[in-house]
Ligand code: SF4
């Protein structure tokens with residue numbers, strides 16, 4: 001299966017086919033008995049370069065889906081971060097705490113955010129994620145506009 | 150006859166009786182204070198930002214041969230790039246500080262605003278390959294002081310400073326200092342609302358053209374971004390100014406100084422994307438869609454009770470988006 005793309009205006013967000021996705025714009029990929037999570041190109045496009053990242057939970061704890069786990073700030077935006085699926089948090093990517101710019105530099109690789117032990121249910125396939133993006137793109141633009149007016 | 154320098158006074162829009170008469174008062178007093186000065190040719194024009202493209206005032210400004218002073222109720226950047234859009238081009242000169250104790254806060258801001266620290270200062274700007282002519286346009290923001298003498302003094306200082314440099318041609322072409330350009334308040338043009346691009350910041354990245362759903366932006370024959378359909382712009386929607394990575398898009402009439410061309414840079418304008426990054430995103434989407442369907446079927450939505458005025462603007466925007474058939 002080949003990689004997918006989602007068009008944001010004229011920008012094509014790359015959606016690799018070798019992993020799963022979540023509706024809060026994270027990818028997930030099995031890694032050493034857990035899953036690694038990181039931002040999708042779609043998320044990074046909205047955020048642009050991240051220069052501040054902070055976690056508000058400890059490693060090695062059980063997290064509920066939707067639980068607030070941290071916050072980040074970029075040139076144009078700020079956001080709280082939420083746990084994408086219920087599971088056991090193994091660790092955060094320590095390299096990012098020193099330099100969060102890795103998030104945008106290597107979104108699908110060394111820019112991963114954390115490792116979470118999950119059962120894999122509730123994750124989206126690349127096709128499902130694309131369909132999800134299609135369904136929310138208009139509302140996303142609108143949400144941004146609403147904040148600005 | 151001595152060389153005279155053109156002093157352009159851009160009127161304020163009326164904003165309620167008292168406010169506008171205070172503005173008018175200041176304008177009249179400045180004009181009166183300079184009227185007898187043989188080195189100044191004072192001209193009153195309607196509110197610059199609201200002038201339609203074909204306005205004779207732009208024609209007159211384009212024909213001004215040399216340096217001039219512009220006094221307006223706008224931030225210098227807003228006024229300057231509004232002129233530029235109408236091919237009245239030159240070097241933006243923010244005049245040195247007008248020292249009045251009351252305004253020291255504003256002056257401090259102006260000082261910082263003169264050279265904003267832009268994040269990617271090394272990127273080429275549109276202005277680099279389309280340099281403005283050498284002529285200087287001195288901008289004075291009429292909101293800086295309520296005292297006409299402050300402005301009269303500052304104009305005199307500028308004229309004296311530039312006196313030697315004033316070319317003869319400007320004496321020949323300088324317009325008469327009579328009141329023929331005075332426009333009575335009753336004929337003020339309708340208020341407009343559209344973006345103005347600051348080309349000293351713009352990198353021609355095209356984010357704005359991608360983002361705007363209303364076809365406001367376009368490109369010229371050199372593939373340079375421009376505001377092509379200003380009147381398509383949605384009143385009160387300054388969205389693209391936030392999307393612009395360089396904060397190059399100015400809405401001169403916006404209440405937030407940063408968006409209106411005032412001093413400062415991006416930091417104060419942060420989007421909160423929490424909603425999109427997991428804070429009950431799906432419920433949000435669902436609620437919105439539900440509300441939209443309710444609205445389409447003519448029923449009232451459950452109001453989330455924001456400030457009534459804001460709610461109106463929002464509703465308007467959403468309705469407009471709905472009509473667009475995306
Ligand atoms: S988004 Fe800003 S920098 Fe980019 S083209 Fe538009 S005005 Fe210029």
Ligand code: SF4
Nearest residue numbers: 361365382383386389
């Ligand atoms: S304010 Fe809104 S409608 Fe106007 S140009 Fe910007 S994005 Fe387009």
